[in-house]
Amino acid sequence: VLRMAEGEEVSSTEKAEEESEGQQRQLGLDEYASAVAANVLGGGELGARGEYYVALQFGLLLCIALGGIPFGVGPALSFVVGPSLLFGGLAVVYLAAIELGSTMLSPWPSPPRTSEEEGGLLARGGMYSYVRHPMYAGLLAGMAGLSVVTDSANRLLLTGALAVALHFKAEYEEERMTGAFPDYRDYMEEVKGRFLPKGLTEKVSDFVKNVVE
Numbered sequence: 001v002l003r004m005a006e007g008e009e010v011s012s013t014e015k016a017e018e019e020s021e022g023q024q025r026q027l028g029l030d031e032y033a034s035a036v037a038a039n040v041l042g043g044g045e046l047g048a049r050g051e052y053y054v055a056l057q058f059g060l061l062l063c064i065a066l067g068g069i070p071f072g073v074g075p076a077l078s079f080v081v082g083p084s085l086l087f088g089g090l091a092v093v094y095l096a097a098i099e100l101g102s103t104m105l106s107p108w109p110s111p112p113r114t115s116e117e118e119g120g121l122l123a124r125g126g127m128y129s130y131v132r133h134p135m136y137a138g139l140l141a142g143m144a145g146l147s148v149v150t151d152s153a154n155r156l157l158l159t160g161a162l163a164v165a166l167h168f169k170a171e172y173e174e175e176r177m178t179g180a181f182p183d184y185r186d187y188m189e190e191v192k193g194r195f196l197p198k199g200l201t202e203k204v205s206d207f208v209k210n211v212v213e
Helices: 002-041 051-066 073-100 134-149 153-180 183-190 198-212
Strands: none
Touching: 073 134, 134 153, 153 183
8 A cells, every 4th residue: 555655646646747747848938939929020110021031931941932933923933934035035145146157157266267357356355345255144044045935944944054154164264365465464454344334243243242241
């Protein structure tokens, strides 16, 4: 009988301890939730806490979860933005090739003619007065447009890989052009943008820095 009483007492004590721990745990969760709520509702004036970044974050998460842009915006983008980038980009490639001229047009990054005596001429006018490689820029825009038109994430990722490849190709090409044409270095100082105009490049760079910081 004494053992049974001792067992019941131990069991009752353990049960009381478990209930106490559960109450403390619940109290801890309540305090945690209250602190988080205070952080969300407080922390500064509305609009000065970076709400637009949070809205962008959760908006993109929603689009990812739904597999597209809701409210009919996705089809509109595919119908308007996609074809505009696709055909606009291809038009830029064609016009830039015409402006470059037949004496310098080549798929190879090394210049086909290495001096003016051989007929090599630097393209400085037209689109080449805004960016140094308008054909590459048009090609990237066209492929981005094709990705949007076909609703293909794989094509968009490959377009990103193409941008990296063209970046290194353009660097190699500029090294060869500088060696062949001394004036090309002055041209690079004059036209800062490689694929995008200087002003637009700076705005994109500032936006990325702000997002990262």
